Amino acid sequence: MINSGDTAWVLISTALVILMTPALAFFYAGMVRRKNVLSTIMLSVAILALISVQWVLFGYTLAFGPDHAGLFGGLNWLGLNGVGQTPYPGYAATIPHLAFMVFQLAFAVITPALITGAFVERINFPGFLLFTLLWSTFIYDPVAHWVWGIGGWLRNLGALDFAGGTVVHITAGVSALALALIIGRRKGYGKFPMEPSNIPFTILGAFLLWFGWFGFNGGSALSSGGLATSALVVTNTAAAAAALTWMLMSWIHKRPSVLGLATGAVVGLVAITPASGYVSPLSALVIGAVAAVVSYYSILIRVKSGLDDSLDVFACHGMGGITGALLTGVFADKAINSAGANGLLFGNPQQLLIQAIAVLVVAVFSFTVSYILGRVIDAVFSLRARSEEEEIGLDITQHGEAAYS
Amino acid sequence: MGFKKIEAIIRTEKLDEVRMAVEGVGIVGMTVTEVKGRGSQKGILLEWRAGEYRVEFLPKLKLELVVHDVDLEKAVEALSAAARTGKVGDGKIFIYSMEDIVRVRTGERGRPAV
Numbered sequence: 001m002i003n004s005g006d007t008a009w010v011l012i013s014t015a016l017v018i019l020m021t022p023a024l025a026f027f028y029a030g031m032v033r034r035k036n037v038l039s040t041i042m043l044s045v046a047i048l049a050l051i052s053v054q055w056v057l058f059g060y061t062l063a064f065g066p067d068h069a070g071l072f073g074g075l076n077w078l079g080l081n082g083v084g085q086t087p088y089p090g091y092a093a094t095i096p097h098l099a100f101m102v103f104q105l106a107f108a109v110i111t112p113a114l115i116t117g118a119f120v121e122r123i124n125f126p127g128f129l130l131f132t133l134l135w136s137t138f139i140y141d142p143v144a145h146w147v148w149g150i151g152g153w154l155r156n157l158g159a160l161d162f163a164g165g166t167v168v169h170i171t172a173g174v175s176a177l178a179l180a181l182i183i184g185r186r187k188g189y190g191k192f193p194m195e196p197s198n199i200p201f202t203i204l205g206a207f208l209l210w211f212g213w214f215g216f217n218g219g220s221a222l223s224s225g226g227l228a229t230s231a232l233v234v235t236n237t238a239a240a241a242a243a244l245t246w247m248l249m250s251w252i253h254k255r256p257s258v259l260g261l262a263t264g265a266v267v268g269l270v271a272i273t274p275a276s277g278y279v280s281p282l283s284a285l286v287i288g289a290v291a292a293v294v295s296y297y298s299i300l301i302r303v304k305s306g307l308d309d310s311l312d313v314f315a316c317h318g319m320g321g322i323t324g325a326l327l328t329g330v331f332a333d334k335a336i337n338s339a340g341a342n343g344l345l346f347g348n349p350q351q352l353l354i355q356a357i358a359v360l361v362v363a364v365f366s367f368t369v370s371y372i373l374g375r376v377i378d379a380v381f382s383l384r385a386r387s388e389e390e391e392i393g394l395d396i397t398q399h400g401e402a403a404y405s
Numbered sequence: 406m407g408f409k410k411i412e413a414i415i416r417t418e419k420l421d422e423v424r425m426a427v428e429g430v431g432i433v434g435m436t437v438t439e440v441k442g443r444g445s446q447k448g449i450l451l452e453w454r455a456g457e458y459r460v461e462f463l464p465k466l467k468l469e470l471v472v473h474d475v476d477l478e479k480a481v482e483a484l485s486a487a488a489r490t491g492k493v494g495d496g497k498i499f500i501y502s503m504e505d506i507v508r509v510r511t512g513e514r515g516r517p518a519v
Contacts, residue, residue, distance in 0.1 A: 257452035
């Protein structure tokens with residue numbers, strides 16, 4: 001039975017989450033050098049187009065189609081065959097099946113876009129497109145099935161992931177690490193200064209992400225009542241706590257940094273994502289603050305290691321997602337969501353173990369398959385732009401365009 | 406009687422004070438260019454997401470003005486007094502001899518064209 005309030009909220013949430021991909025494009029573009037601004041934006045918006053098509057053709061059915069062995073969805077809904085205006089009660093009983101499908105599409109789009117931060121300023125565009133298509137098909141779609149699909153093995157195990165801490169942020173963060181290893185450092189990295197092109201772009205992007213995240217987490221209730229409201233409140237709370245924590249850390253270091261505050265906000269949003277339908281506002285404060293500290297030091301360690309995960313996708317999304325997924329197993333409370341589970345603090349230490357298993361399996365799977373895909377594509381098509389293309393800048397050499405006159 | 410070209414690298418925030426100071430000694434015309442450069446101050450560190458990044462060239466302004474030889478000392482004095490903070494990064498003044506000057510509108514050469 002379709003409920004118009006639920007449907008309206010899920011459709012609005014879909015639009016909010018779709019906005020997050022161009023928001024991410026600007027979040028990233030502000031932190032790269034002037035010669036690679038358009039290239040960096042292109043990576044995200046090309047994914048918006050590419051995966052929107054992939055999802056309709058076969059991505060949705062691979063992720064959410066009728067289960068095979070808990071591992072992937074069958075091809076019954078190829079080309080959205082049978083996915084119509086009536087609800088599919090197994091996923092959401094009060095909204096059209098198409099509404100659930102397109103809400104999930106927005107998640108399938110932004111996840112590979114997150115990875116692009118690892119290889120900006122040196123990626124070869126054709127190799128990148130192929131990588132993205134295969135990554136979505138062989139990593140995102142199966143993992144979404146494991147965690148969210150009916151019959152998915154991690155869902156059956158009882159793993160909690162309200163809006164994608166594991167499915168979105170851990171897959172993307174860990175894959176970014178693999179890609180950064182394969183593609184190597186930018187020319188001159190660590191030797192020459194690399195000045196960000198436009199920090200206000202990054203700040204604008206970060207706060208548009210914050211705005212879109214209300215759809216990401218609030219919409220994941222798939223209804224418009226109390227649970228969506230609760231998810232929205234904890235989302236805002238965790239983002240704020242993480243932003244303040246990061247600002248304080250940068251202040252202790254030297255000055256209260258706006259780039260630091262914005263980065264903290266995004267990390268807080270990442271960390272609350274898996275927990276957003278299961279925890280109280282006070283728990284969200286702790287989750288946000290802890291994630292900010294974890295990601296801040298992860299960036300410092302990454303820099304020291306010499307690895308050029310250029311926009312710290314692993315530190316922010318990988319570590320933020322892992323922190324959030326594990327803390328979900330600590331702070332989850334059935335008083336917030338009776339369909340969830342209790343965590344460690346509410347007498348169920350078992351849940352933390354389940355969360356840890358889900359984190360470990362998804363991280364190892366994502367890293368391994370990303371590494372293999374990356375190596376193969378690099379060998380056949382080259383993932384890295386030619387040396388002189390990288391020096392001149394990818395805007396001109398890969399796209400024939402200039403961001404600024 | 407010749408003229409000199411004064412090329413001054415100054416702090417961006419000092420432009421209006423310098424403009425008023427040289428106007429005070431009767432020099433109105435000048436060309437201003439936004440430039441980047443470095444001196445003994447070298448670069449500076451700016452806040453990154455965690456830690457810092459280095460900027461090796463700092464934004465400065467380059468002023469170019471042409472004066473009669475007789476006006477040179479008071480122009481340089483006014484300019485440097487207005488541009489000075491006493492800290493590293495105050496800039497430099499370069500002085501060149503000039504061959505000739507042409508006023509495009511009238512075709513006047515030399516002295517009247519200044």
